[in-house]
Amino acid sequence: MQNLEPVLIFVRVAEMSSFTRAAESLGIQKGRASAVVRRLEQDLGARLLHRTTRSVQLTADGRVFYSRACDLLCEAQELRSMFASDGAPLRGRLRVDMPTELAQSVVVPALPGLMAEHPGLELELSSTDRRVDLVQEGFDCIIRLGPIVDETLVARPLGKLRMINAASPSYLARYGTPHTLEDLRRQGHQMIHYTRTLGARPTGWEYPYGNGYAALPLAGAMHVNNVQTYHAAGLAGMGLMQAGYSALAPHIERGALVEVLPNLRPEPLAAFLVVAHRRHLSQRVRAFMDWLEGVLAPYLD
Secondary structure (H helix, E strand, O other): OOOOHHHHHHHHHHHHOOHHHHHHHHOOOHHHHHHHHHHHHHHHOOOOEEEOOOOEEEOHHHHHHHHHHHHHHHHHHHHHOOOOOOOOOOOEEEEEEEOHHHHHHHHHHHHHHHHHHOOOEEEEEEEOOOOOOOOOOOOOEEEEEOOOOOOOOEEEEEEEEOEEEEEOHHHHHHHOOOOOHHHHHHOOOOEEEEOOOOOOOOOOEEEEEOOEEEEEOOOOOEEEOOHHHHHHHHHOOOOEEEEEHHHHHHHHHOOOOEEEOHHHOOOOEEEEEEEOOOOOOOHHHHHHHHHHHHHHHHHEO
C-alpha cells in the first residue's frame, strides 16, 4: 500500500457499519469509500466486509485486519506527531459531542479564541441530550455527564458539574423566597419537572440528606423533556428549577434568575471526557481535550 488512506477508510467503515456515514465523517464521496475498500480487499486477497442493503459487518478476516489496522494508524499518528511541539497549530477535522447546555453556555462562547489560535482546525460539534454512540457515529471525543456504563470506553474524569436551585424574580414575587425545605411546602411552591420521557414519574426536589441525597415530592404545573424548554420555563416564571450552574450563570448575572436554597443544592453531576478504547490519541484530540478541561473548570467542583 502506497499510503494509509485505504486503511483509514476501512477502519471508519468498520466502526460505523456504514459506507455512507463513514464517507460523510471523512468528507469524501460514498462511491470513493466503497471503491477504495474494494481495492484494498483485492490487494489483500481477502474479503473484509459483509455487505447487505441494510448493514456492513466485518468478516472473520476483517476482524483480524481491523485490530491490526487500528494499531497501525495509531503508530502512524504517533510517529507523525513525534517531533511536533506542544504549541504547534492544530490541523484537520475533529468531531465532538457534548450536552446542549454546555455547548451553548460555555464551550461555543470560548471557541473563537481556540479557532483563531488554530485556523487549520475544522470542528464538527454535535450538541444533544441523548447518549450518542461514540464509535458508531464517528466521534473523536465526547463530554458525558453521569455514570459511564460502557466499559469499552476510556473516560477521563473532569470533576463534578455544579448544580443549583433557581427561580425567576416574578415567580418568587408570587410565592415568596424559600429558605428551608419546610418553606417549599408552607409557601405552596411548584417546580418544573424535567423527565426524558413525558409521562414518567418525576423524581421530585433533590436535596442533601445525611451522607447522600433525598427527594421531596413537590407539585408541578409543567413537565418537559427538553433542557432548553426547561430553562425557558424557569425564565418565564413557571416554577422552581434545579439545573447546572454553567447554563444558569448568565441568567443569574443579568438578574433574570435568582439562586435559592444555596445550602441545599442538588447532587452534582460527574463529568467525563470520553474516547474510544485505543492506545494512542492524536495530538489534535489530546490538545482539544486539554482545552475543554480548562474551559469547563470554573463550573466544576
